[in-house]
Amino acid sequence: MNALNIAEYMQTLGLQARAASAAMARADSAVKNRALTALAALLRTNSQALQTDNAKDLERATAAGLAAPLVDRLKLTPKIIETVAMGCEQLAAMPDVIGEIIGMKQQPSGIRVGQMRVPIGVFGMIFESRPNVTIEAASLSIKSGNACILRGGSEAIESNKALARLVQQALQDSGLPADAVQLVQTTDREAVGQLITMPQYVDVIIPRGGKGLIERVSRDAKVPVIKHLDGNCHVYVDDPVDIDMAVKVADNAKTNKYSPCNASEGLLVARAVAQTFLPKIGAIFAAKGVEMRGDAEALAILQATVSPQLAQSLLKPATEQDWFEEYLAPVISIKVVAGIDEAIAHINHYSSHHTDAILTRDHVHAQRFLREVDSASVMVNASTRFADGFEFGLGAEIGISTDKFHARGPVGIEGLTSLKYVVLGTGEVRV
Numbered sequence: 001m002n003a004l005n006i007a008e009y010m011q012t013l014g015l016q017a018r019a020a021s022a023a024m025a026r027a028d029s030a031v032k033n034r035a036l037t038a039l040a041a042l043l044r045t046n047s048q049a050l051q052t053d054n055a056k057d058l059e060r061a062t063a064a065g066l067a068a069p070l071v072d073r074l075k076l077t078p079k080i081i082e083t084v085a086m087g088c089e090q091l092a093a094m095p096d097v098i099g100e101i102i103g104m105k106q107q108p109s110g111i112r113v114g115q116m117r118v119p120i121g122v123f124g125m126i127f128e129s130r131p132n133v134t135i136e137a138a139s140l141s142i143k144s145g146n147a148c149i150l151r152g153g154s155e156a157i158e159s160n161k162a163l164a165r166l167v168q169q170a171l172q173d174s175g176l177p178a179d180a181v182q183l184v185q186t187t188d189r190e191a192v193g194q195l196i197t198m199p200q201y202v203d204v205i206i207p208r209g210g211k212g213l214i215e216r217v218s219r220d221a222k223v224p225v226i227k228h229l230d231g232n233c234h235v236y237v238d239d240p241v242d243i244d245m246a247v248k249v250a251d252n253a254k255t256n257k258y259s260p261c262n263a264s265e266g267l268l269v270a271r272a273v274a275q276t277f278l279p280k281i282g283a284i285f286a287a288k289g290v291e292m293r294g295d296a297e298a299l300a301i302l303q304a305t306v307s308p309q310l311a312q313s314l315l316k317p318a319t320e321q322d323w324f325e326e327y328l329a330p331v332i333s334i335k336v337v338a339g340i341d342e343a344i345a346h347i348n349h350y351s352s353h354h355t356d357a358i359l360t361r362d363h364v365h366a367q368r369f370l371r372e373v374d375s376a377s378v379m380v381n382a383s384t385r386f387a388d389g390f391e392f393g394l395g396a397e398i399g400i401s402t403d404k405f406h407a408r409g410p411v412g413i414e415g416l417t418s419l420k421y422v423v424l425g426t427g428e429v430r431v
Contacts, residue, residue, distance in 0.1 A: 006186065006188055006190045006191055006194060007190075007194055009186070009191075010184075010191055010194035010195060010198065011194075011198070011201075013149050013182050013184065013201075014122075014149070014198050014200070014201025014202065015201065016179040016182060017122045017147040017148070017149050017179060017180075017182060017201060017202075018121075018122055018147070018200075018201050019177075019179065020147040020177040020179040020180040021119070021121045021122050021146060021147035021180070023176065023177050023180070024119065024141075024142070024145045024146060024147055024176065024177070024180050025098075025118070025119050025121075025145050025146075027145060027176060029096035029098075031174055031175055031176060032092075032096070032142050032143055032145065032174075032176070033092040033093075033096075033143075034174045035142050035170050035171055035173075035174035035176055036088045036089070036091050036092040036139055036142055036143065036170075037088070037089060037092050038169075038170040038173055038174055039085075039088050039135070039138070039139065039142075039166060039167060039170035040085040040086070040088040040089045040092075041085075042166045042169060042170055043081055043084060043085040043088070043135065043166060044081070044082070044085050046162075046166060047078055047081050047082075049162070050076055050081060050159070050162050050163065051076055051077075051078070051081075053158045053159055053161070053162040054074070054075065054076035054131065054158070054159045054162075056158045057074055057131070057155060057156050057157065057158050057159050058071065058074055058075065060155070061074055061155050064155075066155065069258055069259040069328055069329060070129055070155070070259070072257075072259055073128075073129035073130045073259050074129055074130070074131065074155060074156055074159070076131055076132065076159055080132050081132075083132070083390065084132050084135040084136060084139075084396070086390075087135070087136065087139060087390050087396040088135070088139045088396075090390070090393075090396075091139050091140070091142075091143045091396060091413070092143075094143070094413070096143070097117050097144075097413055097414060097417065098117060098118065098119060098144065098145045098417065099116065099117065099118070100116070100117050101114045101115065101116050101117075101422060102114060102115050102116075102117070102419075103115055104424075109428055109430070110425065110426065110428040111423050111424065111425045111428050112423070112424040112425070113421060113422075113423050113424075114421070114422055114424075115419040115420065115421055115422065116419065116420055116421075116422045117414070117417045117418075117419055118145075118417060118418055118419075118420055119144055119145040119146045119416070119417055119418075120144075120146055120203045120204055120416055120417060120418055121146060121147070121203040122146065122147045122148065122149065122201060122202050122203050123141070123146055123148050123149075123202065123203060123204045123205070123206055123398075123416065124148070124149045124150075124151070124195045124196065124198075124202045124204070124205045124206070124223075125137045125148055125149070125150045125151065125205075125206045125208065125398065125399075126151045126192055126195065126196075126205065126206070126207045126208070126209070126213065126217060127150075127151070127152055127153065127207070127208040127209055127399075128152075128153040128155070128156075128208070128209030128210060128213060129153055129155060129156060129209070130156070131152065131156040131159035131160050131163060133152070133208060134150060134152060134159075134160050134163040134164060134167070134183070135163055135167070135396075136389070136396040136397060136398065137150055137181075137206075137398055138150070138163075138164075138167040138181045139396050140396050140397070140398050140412065140413060140416060141180065141181055141416070142171070142176070142180065142181070143413055144413045144416040144417055146180075146416055147177075147179070147180045147181070147182075148180070148181055148182070149182050149184065149195060149202065150164070150181065150182065150183045150184065151183075151184040151191060151192060151195055152183065152184075153209070154187035157187055160183055161183060161185070164181065164182075164183035167181045168181060192216075192217070193220065196217055196220055196221040196222065196223065196225075197220070197221070197222045197223075198222075198223070199222050199223045202223050203223065203224075204223060204224045204225070204226060205217060205221050205223050205224070205225050205226075206225070206226045206227070206398055206399050206411070207225065207227055207399075208398075208399040211229050211230060211326075214227050214228070214229050215229065224406075226398075226399065226401050226403065226406065226407055226411060226415070227399070227401065227402075227403065228261070228352065228354055228376070228399070228400045228401060228402035228403075229352060229402070230261075230326045230352035230354065231260070231261025231262060231263070231265070231326050231328075231352060231354045231355070231400075232265050232266065232324060232325065232326045232350065232351050232352040232354065233253070233261075233262060233263065233264050233265055233266070233351070233352075233354050233355045233356060233357075233384040233387070234264060234265070234266040234267070234268060234346075234347050234351055234356045234357070234384075235249065235250050235253050235254075235264045235266070235267050235268070235356075235357050235358075235359065235384060236268040236269075236270075236337075236340075236343040236347070236356070236357065236358045236359065236369070237250065237267070237268065237269045237270060237273060237277050237359050238270050238273075238339075238340060238343070238358055238359060238360035238361075238362060238365050239270035239271075239272035239273045239339065239362075240273075240360070240361045240362055241270075241273055241277075241359050241360055241361055242359075242361060243273065243276055243277055243280065245359065245381065246273075246277055246281075246359040247277065247280045247281050247284065249357070249359055249381065249382065249383050250264070250267060250281050250359070251281065251284050251285075252383040252385060253357065253383040253384045253385055254267070254285070254290065254332050255284075255285075255288050255290065255330070256383070256385050257385070258327075258328060258329055258330055259328050260385070261326070261328075261354060261400060262354070262355050262384050262385050262386075262387040262388060262400075263328070263384065263385065264332065264357075264383075264384045265325060265326055265327050265331075265332060265333065266323065266332065266333045266334075266335070266347075266350070266351070267281070267332055267333070267334045267335070268334075268335050268336075268337050268343045268346060268347070269298070269334070269335070269336050269337065270336075270337060270338075270339050270340070270343070271297075271336050271337065271338055271339070272339075274297070274298070274301055274336045275301060278298060278301045278302055278305070278334070278336075279301065279302070279304070279305035282301075282302040282305050282306055283305060283306070285314070285332065286306045286307070286310045286314055288330065289314070289330055290314070290330040290331065290332055291313075291314050291315075291316060291330060291331040291332070292314055292315055292316070292331075292332060292334050293316045293317070293318040293319075293322045293331065293332070293333045293334065294315070294316075294317070294318055294333070294334040294335065295317075295318055295334070295335045295336060296317070297336040298334040298335060298336050299315055299317065301336075302315055302334070303315060318333050318334070318335070323335070323346070323350040324350050326352065340358075340365050340368060340369065343358075343369075344368070344369065344372050344373055347373055347375070348372075348373065348374050351375060352402060353374055353375045353376060353402045354375060354376055354377070354387070354400060354402055355375060355376065355377040355378075355379065355384045355387035356373050356375045356377075356378055356379070356384070357378070357379035357380070357381075357382060357383070357384050358373075358379070358380055358381075359381055360380065360381065366380045366381075375402075376400065376401060376402050376408045376409040377409045377410070387400065387409070387410065388410060389410040389411070389412050392409075392410050392412070394410055394412030394413065396412070397410040397411055397412055398411045398412070398415065398416060399411050401415070
């Protein structure tokens, strides 16, 4: 496609999405739920075919020299397919929030005033790598009564096309417009430029991918953007703490999977427990090949427990930039802090305000951490890897927001809705 054709193509998608959004906004809950359960069944039935299409993307990505963590994000394994199918069913089982009225109060004038939850309308989703996002976005769009235009990365184009076909089949089979979920079929980047500058068709843009993509969208968009730039998440090991629990959680937060934005990138350890905790977690990280970039105090403790051969390759002095860094790789920054005050100050200064956790046996410390850490998700005695719409019981997520307006944290159904005021009267007039 040339630039003119892409502009026309995106305008067409926009027109179709706007028309479909009206039908979705008035769709009955039972119909939307039927589409979601139909989609779950189609995903399971077509699991093998989806993996065949996914293999084309994986082969092309590997041949192009894509980094291992990015190739890993591309995979559509049976487990991932089952997870997104379960997400569809979880959403179908959840109450429909569209049309609910909250906060209805009688006013002195006699009128009653409240707020009704309604769909946003049309959202545009721009994402990289993970093809399962196609289903997460589509299923949330269906449940929330919206229409959406999805633009996945070129590296996952075959997988995304296969998944989008199943979504449109489920919509049609359930009596809903297929255009309620549209995938941009071209990999030309000009399509992104068009999508983010169509306020007449698109009500909000949600970018989900690397920092470069999100910065570009935030800079150039002519419609509101729901976003997060980085996932520099922290685990703080407090004093007092259950050491065995802390080791287990800190290990999971870092090594369960390196590529997601909710993986821990920074480890803070209270000085009073550092001599006990660091040798244990250091041994685990060393065995898994995790590079540890620490301050002088942390490195002194770790060097006494990690073998000299491994220490040479895995133990490095941390720079100032390391405290800010989102590695998305087997690398972690480690710092010994005096206690909770220094931990909270460090996190609020260096973190990306995504997800941060405290591991502690002190209830007062836990409550302070929850109140004072300025992040979208704050956890006590749990892995940062739980910062996920599915794990939070939202059915799925459209992304993570570190903004402070409208939606914050994992964005589920309610994040794709708006509240409008409704007024009920019996003939009242203002005097």
